[in-house]
Amino acid sequence: MSRIGKKPVDLPSGVTATISGQTVEVKGPKGTHKFRATDDVTIMQEDNAITVMPRGSSKRARQQWGMSRTMVANMVKGATEGFKKELEITGVGYRAAVQGNVLKLNLGYSHDVDFAIPDGVTVTAPKPTEIVVEGSDPQLVGQVAANIRDWRRPEPYKGKGIKYKGEFIFRKEGKKK
Missing domain, CATH: 3.90.930.12 (Ribosomal protein L6)
Incomplete structure (x- = not known):
């Protein structure tokens, strides 16, 4: 299991996330960022956090799991701190x-x-x-x-x-x- 992928990405106050299909859009005080994830992962928003889960147990799905979570975390950090x-x-x-x-x-x-x-x-x-x-x-x-x-x-x-x-x-x- 991915140690990075398991962790949910917390959304701080002032940051909003919109998930439509495989596209995640994060808006914050420093700007808006979009990321389109591959079909190997599922992205969900629960309460004030975004979680990424693999859709299978293939090697590619596990690779995309950690990478997608990191991309979402970088978008949140970029929208808040830069x-x-x-x-x-x-x-x-x-x-x-x-x-x-x-x-x-x-x-x-x-x-x-x-x-x-x-x-x-x-x-x-x-x-x-x-x-x-x-x-x-x-x-x-x-x-x-x-x-x-x-x-x-x-x-x-x-x-x-x-x-x-x-x-x-x-x-x-x-x-x-």
Whole structure:
């Protein structure tokens, strides 16, 4: 049995869920999210919680059971709290600034990098060496953070580049004479 799938997803106050067939729609203060589950699971709403149960004992049904429950839980969390990724910039002269709907990055290239901020995500730069990506969709927040990080990944010798906050960079020793 799925340990994750067995747990019901509690709906906090201010969040409403509508289930029609295999589609779940969650509305909250931070937005509305929809998820269409496969036919391998049954989704029910009881009192103030959503439960997901498998329709059979096949391997696919058990896989979809835990995944569907996690998707519903992420929609509820996104509608209430939202998701957040923090990035740190390390390097001499490397910095970031938000101007309107564009993130301007100085990353040691001969030109500035202009990153267009997509809809559904808020990007802020509280310090010149910090970037905060926030939104209600965990996939979109993670993808935007990964796209920003791809402009200058941290290198293993001096650690220069853009890294996730708390990420460990394996350091290498330089050449010896």
